[in-house]
Amino acid sequence: MKIILSALFITILLFYFHPASAQIDSSLLITPAKKDTAKHTLSMDAIYNRPFKKLGSSSLSIGGYVESDVQYTNTSGITNGDQFQFRRFSLFVSSTIAPHIKFLSEIEYEDDPSGDAGEAAGPEFGVEYAALDIEFNPLINLRGGMILNPIGGFNENHDGPKYEFTDRPIAMTQMLPDTWNNPGFGLYGKKYSGHWMYGYEAYITGGFNDSIINNSQGKTFLPAAKSSITRFNTSASGEPLYTGKLSFGNDQIGEIGLSYMGGVYNTWRVEGAQVDNKRSVNVFDVNFNGTIPGLHTNIISEWAWVFVDIPPDYTPEYAHKQFGGFIDVVQPIIHGRILDWDNATVNIAVRGEYVDWNDGVFAATGQKMYNDLWSIMPAISFRPTPQTVLRLNYRRQTQNDITGNKIGAAIGPTAGLSFGLSTYF
Amino acid sequence: MINPENGLCGPITLTSSQTLLFSAGNDQFFANRTSATGLGPYFVATSCGSCHSSDNRGHPFTTLTRFGQTDSTGNKFLAEGAPQLGTFCLPGYTPETLPAGATSTKLIAPITAGVGFLEAVPDSEIIAMADANVNNPNGVRGHPNYNTIPSYVTPLNGAIPRPDGKYICRFGRKAAVYNLFQQVAMAYNHDMGITSSYMPYNPFNYQDEAMPTTASTAEIDNNTFYSVVFYVTALQTPIQRNATDATVLQGQNAFVKIGCADCHKQNLTTGYSPIAGLAYQTFQPFTDLLVHDMGPGDDDHYTEGDALTSEWRTTPLWGLGLAPGVQGGDVYLMHDGRAHSIQQAIQMHGGESTVSAANFSKLSSADQTAVIKFLQSL
Numbered sequence: 001m002k003i004i005l006s007a008l009f010i011t012i013l014l015f016y017f018h019p020a021s022a023q024i025d026s027s028l029l030i031t032p033a034k035k036d037t038a039k040h041t042l043s044m045d046a047i048y049n050r051p052f053k054k055l056g057s058s059s060l061s062i063g064g065y066v067e068s069d070v071q072y073t074n075t076s077g078i079t080n081g082d083q084f085q086f087r088r089f090s091l092f093v094s095s096t097i098a099p100h101i102k103f104l105s106e107i108e109y110e111d112d113p114s115g116d117a118g119e120a121a122g123p124e125f126g127v128e129y130a131a132l133d134i135e136f137n138p139l140i141n142l143r144g145g146m147i148l149n150p151i152g153g154f155n156e157n158h159d160g161p162k163y164e165f166t167d168r169p170i171a172m173t174q175m176l177p178d179t180w181n182n183p184g185f186g187l188y189g190k191k192y193s194g195h196w197m198y199g200y201e202a203y204i205t206g207g208f209n210d211s212i213i214n215n216s217q218g219k220t221f222l223p224a225a226k227s228s229i230t231r232f233n234t235s236a237s238g239e240p241l242y243t244g245k246l247s248f249g250n251d252q253i254g255e256i257g258l259s260y261m262g263g264v265y266n267t268w269r270v271e272g273a274q275v276d277n278k279r280s281v282n283v284f285d286v287n288f289n290g291t292i293p294g295l296h297t298n299i300i301s302e303w304a305w306v307f308v309d310i311p312p313d314y315t316p317e318y319a320h321k322q323f324g325g326f327i328d329v330v331q332p333i334i335h336g337r338i339l340d341w342d343n344a345t346v347n348i349a350v351r352g353e354y355v356d357w358n359d360g361v362f363a364a365t366g367q368k369m370y371n372d373l374w375s376i377m378p379a380i381s382f383r384p385t386p387q388t389v390l391r392l393n394y395r396r397q398t399q400n401d402i403t404g405n406k407i408g409a410a411i412g413p414t415a416g417l418s419f420g421l422s423t424y425f
Numbered sequence: 426m427i428n429p430e431n432g433l434c435g436p437i438t439l440t441s442s443q444t445l446l447f448s449a450g451n452d453q454f455f456a457n458r459t460s461a462t463g464l465g466p467y468f469v470a471t472s473c474g475s476c477h478s479s480d481n482r483g484h485p486f487t488t489l490t491r492f493g494q495t496d497s498t499g500n501k502f503l504a505e506g507a508p509q510l511g512t513f514c515l516p517g518y519t520p521e522t523l524p525a526g527a528t529s530t531k532l533i534a535p536i537t538a539g540v541g542f543l544e545a546v547p548d549s550e551i552i553a554m555a556d557a558n559v560n561n562p563n564g565v566r567g568h569p570n571y572n573t574i575p576s577y578v579t580p581l582n583g584a585i586p587r588p589d590g591k592y593i594c595r596f597g598r599k600a601a602v603y604n605l606f607q608q609v610a611m612a613y614n615h616d617m618g619i620t621s622s623y624m625p626y627n628p629f630n631y632q633d634e635a636m637p638t639t640a641s642t643a644e645i646d647n648n649t650f651y652s653v654v655f656y657v658t659a660l661q662t663p664i665q666r667n668a669t670d671a672t673v674l675q676g677q678n679a680f681v682k683i684g685c686a687d688c689h690k691q692n693l694t695t696g697y698s699p700i701a702g703l704a705y706q707t708f709q710p711f712t713d714l715l716v717h718d719m720g721p722g723d724d725d726h727y728t729e730g731d732a733l734t735s736e737w738r739t740t741p742l743w744g745l746g747l748a749p750g751v752q753g754g755d756v757y758l759m760h761d762g763r764a765h766s767i768q769q770a771i772q773m774h775g776g777e778s779t780v781s782a783a784n785f786s787k788l789s790s791a792d793q794t795a796v797i798k799f800l801q802s803l
Contacts, residue, residue: 218457
């Protein structure tokens with residue numbers, strides 16, 4: 001199946017694409033504040049490429065977004081009825097401190113715990129991003145503070161109003177951690193050559209901890225590391241997490257990103273004494289976005305491979321290897337004046353998702369381990385303006401537990417309907 | 426979460442308050458434990474549901490190893506961590522190995538659905554089934570497994586202890602566990618390394634440390650513990666599929682005719698139970714809750730209670746046809762999963778079941794197929 005997915009992904013790459021963009025054309029966003037100096041953008045620019053509003057004559061610009069929805073889901077014939085969810089409220093503030101020196105912060109209320117749900121104490125309210133950027137040269141920028149690790153595309157480009165779906169991609173939230181932020185430093189830069197854009201990012205940050213193989217999910221679960229309340233001042237391994245990304249964009253093709261994140265995750269020494277071997281986690285990610293010319297069909301896709309060094313005498317419920325990703329296809333079908341909105345759009349869309357949380361075989365039997373999930377989610381959305389989206393989604397999902405059983409405590413065939421809104425403000 | 430097709434994971438008819446307790450127990454049964462919530466340091470699985478997926482049989486990846494006892498005089502290896510080997514350990518801990526000279530057996534988790542009904546079978550009915558075997562022409566005998574019960578276990582209503590103070594036990598592959606309360610306490614402690622008020626000592630690795638003499642703080646509170654006991658007690662029995670199919674009925678008749686039902690009793694009846702839905706019910710587990718000599722092929726030289734090392738409790742056959750759904754598409758039958766098909770499991774029956782296994786071999790191909798189909802319908 002992974003071969004099919006890979007083939008599909010490569011096939012998409014072979015198509016002829018328009019310039020890179022998210023599902024919502026960010027160039028259409030109202031941005032009264034001074035834009036980034038980049039003439040074209042990559043996913044790495046998403047953090048600044050938002051509709052900021054300048055505050056008077058000050059150097060401050062502010063913005064934010066909100067998203068909320070109602071969902072009705074049914075798994076194996078069981079439903080909890082209608083669930084009204086206020087997912088997120090995010091406020092960002094940026095400031096140009098001096099020429100080539102800028103700061104941006106994002107503070108977010110999130111009632112959608114993306115760490116280890118079993119450890120979540122409730123809604124989260126915290127600093128998602130707060131970093132200083134100093135540009136020495138377009139190719140050499142220093143970034144430091146609380147940063148988003150540039151693994152894949154979604155982690156850096158995840159604002160709710162940019163998507164036609166109420167839920168974030170499962171692989172990018174429940175295999176990789178979404179909005180995976182850490183204190184750290186690094187360099188980034190971009191270069192332009194004709195139609196081509198090249199970008200790189202390289203950071204060292206705090207990282208994961210033992211919870212990725214010791215969590216209430218009962219599976220290797222990188223997002224569990226987000227639930228540690230000390231992770232912003234204590235590194236479990238005492239060693240940096242390395243994250244690097246190369247991005248290639250072309251006006252005619254789109255953007256592809258290749259990224260890596262890895263390092264030691266476990267607490268291998270206690271009070272100076274070694275208590276375990278150093279164990280590493282390595283993540284490889286490929287992301288793509290582009291628009292088919294003429295059709296204006298926008299495609300976003302991301303696939304990731306996770307490799308975790310697991311102790312040899314540990315339960316196979318915790319996997320050495322994981323794989324998953326998603327593909328979004330968004331087709332505008334109506335564009336123009338609708339009611340009083342001159343620039344309104346109606347889209348149809350579909351998201352396909354696959355995650356295998358345990359890619360391997362049982363040592364005891366040689367059988368395949370499952371713990372996987374397929375999902376397809378058709379959608380229709382209405383954007384009265386590019387910054388605001390009303391979206392209606394229907395999800396069909398099938399999931400297996402580790403032995404391939406399709407009916408269990410929290411798995412089984414799932415159908416769900418959701419309606420939500422999200423907007424920048 | 427009930428599967429309407431086979432009844433697994435769903436409760437019997439309960440009152441509203443019982444349903445709430447069942448729901449709480451359901452959540453805890455499938456809750457994955459971590460080191461922060463008591464897991465380990467030595468364990469077999471991280472949750473009850475890991476071994477009993479959909480409340481059904483276990484998969485070989487959670488097979489457990491018990492060791493150290495060869496007769497009714499007790500376990501001689503308690504100081505070396507008996508009776509159970511910690512298959513897995515938390516990072517940083519030394520893997521546990523079998524001590525020299527200890528015999529052992531590997532056990533695959535049995536089905537949990539319907540166990541409340543088994544608990545409610547009166548001792549008198551179990552004794553009667555044993556007594557009725559005295560003149561069994563196929564050589565079937567069987568006896569209850571009498572064992573000493575721990576102090577935290579309260580004897581069931583209508584219990585008939587032996588003069589030496591031992592009680593009829595009925596749970597586990599050796600029928601050495603008295604009731605579901607004890608089974609849950611043991612499962613938390615032996616399988617997950619979680620201490621409770623009832624089993625307050627963590628499993629240990631004798632190669633690293635001596636047997637603990639100080640009780641640990643309970644890693645599961647009593648309310649959570651009771652909810653899990655209630656959950657497993659109130660689980661529905663598996664529902665037979667295709668019960669009126671002609672081939673299934675043909676197989677059922679052959680199953681009885683060749684003597685399988687001498688041990689795999691189709692109908693049992695419960696006695697009093699404080700849970701109304703369990704009281705005075707006739708149900709179809711296909712077991713007699715007795716231990717039987719299964720011959721040298723199944724003798725692992727390990728036992729519990731009064732059972733001989735070659736004696737095993739008659740496995741309830743309900744839910745047998747659902748095994749592939751929880752065992753990865755294949756089946757792993759008999760006490761350690763050594764049989765990879767129902768037919769192979771039948772052929773591995775020895776000892777008291779030799780005659781019925783031979784009778785199966787003498788059946789026509791059509792009748793053999795019908796017996797298999799019948800068993801798959803359970």
